[in-house]
Structure formats: C-alpha cells, structure tokens
Amino acid sequence: MGTKILTVEDDERIRQAVTLALEEEGWDVVEAATGERALETFTASPADVVLIDIMLPGIDGFEVCRSIRRTSDVPIIMVTARSDTHDVVAGLEAGADDYLTKPFAPKELSARIRAMLRRVRAHEPGTLERTKIGELEISPEEGMVLRNGEELHLTKTEFKLLVELASQPGKVFSREVLLERVWGYDYFGDGRLVDVHIRRLRTKVEADPASPRYVVTSRGLGYKLQP
Amino acid sequence: MGRQRWWRGLRARVTVAYAIGSLLLSFTVAGATFALARAQLLQAAESQHREQAYSNARSLRENVQSALEEANPDRSQIDINTFLTNLSRFNGSQQALLLDDGRWYSPFTIKDQLQGYPQLVDGTRRWTVADMRIDVTGTVNYAVGIRLDSINATYFEVRSLADLESTLGSLRAILVGVATLASGAGAAFGYYSARRALTPLSRISTAAGAIADGDFSMKLDLEDDRDLALLGSAFNNMVDAVSQRIERERQFTSDVSHELRSPLMTLTASVEVLERRKDSLPDVAQQAIELLSHDLDRFQRLVQDLLEISRMEAGAVQLQISQFLLIEFLENVMTQSRNPGLLMNFSPGDPDLVLSADKRRLAQVMTNLIENAEKYGGGATSISYEVVEDDVQIVVEDHGPGVPAEERDRIFERFARMGGVAGNRSTDAGFGLGLSLVGEHVRLHGGQVWVTDRIDGQHGARFVIQLPLGPDRELHEEMAS
Secondary structure, three states: OOOEEEEEOOOHHHHHHHHHHHHHOOOEEEEEOOHHHHHHHHHHOOOOEEEEEOOOOOOOHHHHHHHHHHHOOOOEEEEEOOOOOHHHHHHHHOOOOEEEEOOOOHHHHHHHHHHHHOOOOOOOOOOOOOEEEOOEEEEOOOOEEEEOOEEEOOOHHHHHHHHHHHHOOOOOEEHHHHHHHHHOOOOOOOHHHHHHHHHHHHHHHOOOOOOOOOEEEEOOOEEEEOO | OOOOOHHHOHHHHHHHHHHHHHHHHHHHHHHHHHHHHHHHHHHHHHHHHHHHHHHHHHHHHHHHHHHHHOOOHHHHHHHHHHHHHHHHHHHOOEEEEEEOOOOEEOOOOHHHHHHOOHHHHHHHHHHOEEEEEEEEOOEEEEEEEEEEHHHOEEEEEEEEOHHHHHHHHHHHHHHHHHHHHHHHHHHHHHHHHHHHHHHHHHHHHHHHHHHHOOOOOOOOOOOOOHHHHHHHHHHHHHHHHHHHHHHHHHHHHHHHHHHHHHHHHHHHHHHHHHHHOHHHOOHHHHHHHHHHHHHHHHHHHHHHHHHHHHHHHOOOOOOOEEEEEHHHHHHHHHHHOOOOOOOOEEEOOOOOOEEEEEHHHHHHHHHHHHHHHHHHOOOEEEEEEEEEOOEEEEEEEEOOOOOOHHHOOHHHOOOOOOOOOOOOOOOHHHOOHHHHHHHHHHHHOOOEEEEEEOOOOOOOEEEEEEEEOOOOHHHHHHHHO
C-alpha cells in the first residue's frame, strides 16, 4: 500500500489530469470534487497528504483545512490562484503546511509531497536525540514534544521546524535556511511560510505566544530557539 | 505649438476684435455727437445773430433815413458810420450798408469782404433776407443781409463764430479723448473677457493632461458656469466612458488570464504524463511532445506575466518586503538563471549590503534582464552593483548590438513593439512583457530602470536598476499595499 493522496478539486478535467500525473509518479490518489465530499472521504479513510484547491463550491478550502486540522496533523498542501494575496496567509493560518499556485507542474507537487513526508531525522546522528530546553522536551525519534511532561500536538511541519531550531539552540536561522531545511525550498521560497508556521508553533509551545520565551524573532535576520 | 504666432492665439484675436469694434463704435458715436452738437450750436448762434440783425436793421432804418436825406454825402457818411459803430459796440459785430446806387457805408473792413460774396448781396435783393457763412481772414463768420426797401438799401451784419468754433474745438478734443479711452477700455475688456472665457479651457487642458497620465478620478468642475456646465458634464461623461472601457479591457485581460489557467493546469499535468512515457512512443510523437512541452512552458510564462500585469493595472500587487543580503541574492539569481554555463563576470560591491525589497519580484526582474541579454545581446557578460548616494545600482551588461537611443524609453513600456523589426528586444517571444514587467516591478519598489550603451567603450547594452536603500522603505511598503 503506497502513500495515499487526497486531491480536492472541483474542475473535473484538472482533477483527472492531476490524478493521472500523480499516479504516474507512483502515488495512490483519491479524488473529491467538493469540500463536503473531501471531509467524508477523509473521515472514512485518512490520506497521507491532502491537496486542496482553495476555490471550492460549497464549503471552501479554508474550511476544509480547518476541519481536517481539528482531528489530524496530516500534511496539507493548498492550491491558490496567486501567490501575492492574503489567501496564502489565510490558508497557512487555517492549517495548510505549504501552497502551490495554479497552474503548477505535478512534478513540483510530487517534490513538495516528498519534502512533507521526509521523516525528521538529525542531520548528524547523535546531535539531536533528546533535547531539553527549559520546560520543553523534544524527542525527534518518537516525533514528540513535551511541555512540563505534557505532550503537545504539533503538525509534522511544525515539529520539523522546532527540531531544526533546536538543533543549535541560540543560533539564528534565516528564513532562507529554514525554508530549505524544513520545506526543501531554494533561496527564493516564500518567507511567509516560515513566519506563519512560527506563529502557529508559538501558540503551541509558548505559555504566552504574544511575548515568546522560546521561539524568538531576531529582527530582520530570522528566528532562534532561546535556550 | 511653439511655432504658432502670438496673434493667432484666440486671446489676441478677441482682444483685437474688441479694440477695433470699440474704436469704430466710439468714434462713430463721438463723430455723430459732435456733428449734432455743432449743427445745433451753430443754428442757435445764427438765429440769435439773425434776430439781433433784424433789430439792428429796424433801428437803422428809423435812424439813418434823415442822414440819407442830407445833401452833403460826406456828412451822411459820417452819421451812418457813427451809427453803425454804435451798433457794433454791443456784440463785436461788423455792419455795412449798401445803397441801391452802389454806395457802401461801413466803418469796418467788412464791406470789402462782402463784395467778394455777390451771392449774398444778390440773394438779399431777391429774397429780402439772406444769410451765409463767410470766411474772413481764416475764421468763420456769419453774415446776414436784410433788404430795407423804405430806404432803398441793404443792411449787412457780420459776426465772428470764432468763440463757437473754439467751444466746438474743445468738445471735439473731449470727444476724441473719450473715444480713444473707450477703444482702450474695449481692448482691455476684450483681453479680460477672452482670458476669463479661456480659463475653463486651461482647466480642461489640466484635466485632460491628468487623464492622459492615467488619473481617471480627475473630474472637470465647470458647474459654476452655466454656459460651460454642459461641456463639463460631457467631458466627465467621456472620461467615465473611457475609463469604463479601459476597466472592461483590464477585466477582460484578467478574466482571460484566469480562465486560461484551468486548461493550462490540465495541459501541464497531461503533458507531464506524456513526457514520462516518451520513451515508449515513436520518434515522431516524441518530437511532437518536445515541441508541445516547450511551448506549453512558454505559454504558461506568458499567462503568468499577463496575470501579473493585469494585477498591476488593477493596483492589486502587494509587495512582500523582506531584508536580505544583496550579494547572496545575486549569487542565487545567477545560479538559478537558465544558462548556468554562460560566463558571467560578477563584480560584487559591498558584501554586507542589505536590501529591503520583494525578493521574488526582484528575482524576476533580474531573471528577465538576464534572459533579455541572452535573447538579444548574446548573453549577459557582467553583473555588478554599487551604492550611489541613497540608492543601489544593479547593472547587467551584455555584448550585443545595444539598444538604439530612440528605443531606450519605449522598451520598458507595456506591450511596446518597435516598428515590428524581427529579433527586436521588445517583440519576439516575450511579447514585450519581460522588460515592461521589469519596469513595473522596479517602479513599485520606488526605483528606476534605464538602459545605455556600455560605458567601457565596448559594444553592448548596459541595463541599470536603481533601488532606494535606507529609511524610507516603509513608505514603499505602504505604497505597494
């Protein structure tokens, strides 16, 4: 049984073509034409990655995103009409891990999916086995973060981001570096991916997300994990 | 415009017309006034003189009879002259008496002059009373002759009209002065009213200029002028109609580009499948797929550019400003550029220079310039940057034929097409979108872009992007959103 991808797209021809191309790349594809149908399908048999077009009749992509996020940390990639709108930020805030703009090449989508599914592992074995920073306890092998002994529910991307920052506590990571290591983007990736995920990460790991204790912004330069 | 003579201007023509009109009018009125006044004054004076002459004649007839009957002619001469002198004393007139036998009696020189006017003498004989204006040593005089049958003589009285003439002279001078003033005032009024009438025109031209610059919010307010309010509303309606039409065109471009994305998505995905299976297809099909794939890529970029431009036209572009090291940025741009085998001489300036800009848009600017150099200049030969006052100048040079001076502004214009010359920078595959996007992006960043010849004496084009550094970054961020 291969990796299962749920594609939510209302345009039938696009859906067919994307499915065809993704199957060629070796993924198992499940289709849904509406948001309602997507949620039913996902509840019945959860996919490993969800691809959602933001513009859907009925309940829109944002809502589908939020509904899935309530129960699952599955990687979500959304498809937007353009990259410079508020849609991107809104989609990321609704819980998407990454986004693509239409028309995209399925090859690119596959690359994104692979980046999402890549297991978190220490770059140099041994450096990040089990880290404790203040109240936070990060266990990369188990994919688990504890605060005061309580497990926090992070998405895969949030977890990867935290692990990356924790690999060198106190070191400032630029957006470009984080984009490359967490998302697999080159220098020209969208810095908003980092910013929104940092915000989301803070709501989970910080006692007061408005004045973060751990995930700290280094003005103009990037982010660091305060030891 | 500059070649037009001043007197062909509307204002000058109206002024001259008013001046001539008021000149004619005021001098006609003045002339008529003068003629009328003169006639009336003369008539009044003459009738007064005539009455005086009658009364003098009556008194003469009664008093001179005895003198005439005197036997001694010398004696009578003296008596009559004395009497005539007495008559003259009151009003400065001159008198003469002509007897039917041809003898003249007069203490004045007037009798000599009267002899030069036989028509007066004859007229008096025939009509009992006659009068006329005569010329006495250059001045106008009024002469009246009265027939005195009882003494078989004719009485003449001549009176100077010099006083009246001097009054009339003053009147004439005043009238000429007034008429001249009126003409001047007419000209001034013409100038003023022409200017006033033309003021709305200058407002119209200001409005038209603003509209030509793309400001369709410009409204022409001529409501305060009833005659021009119609023109104003017609003008505004025209502006509305034009801007609506442009808006429709924009919307159309935007809609078309958006609509194109769905089939493009299907095509991209399907062609990708074909490409994966290319090896199992016959040669001809493989070639066809290569063509298809290549042009699909081009088509996709074109649609993206069109979308970008329609967004810009709608003012919907939001810059995502971030801070980054310029040297790192340019190195990444060069690594990513399509032809990494190309030799590019990178001469970085200050390695710590931080730029605040929309990284991805600036990357598109650089990519477009590098691709442009590849298409028309045999590839970019060097990329460099340097700080010039508060700006940074990023320079891309090539070794091609350069850009002719007259095309240097136009190649950054939207959809610019230079005379349809094949292989021209702005035509060809890019549809002129590449460089126009460069221009738009740079302008959105508050910068400028221009092209010159290379300054090192080699042939080739030198594209310069100038972007502001420094503290007014927030301003541009605001502008973009």
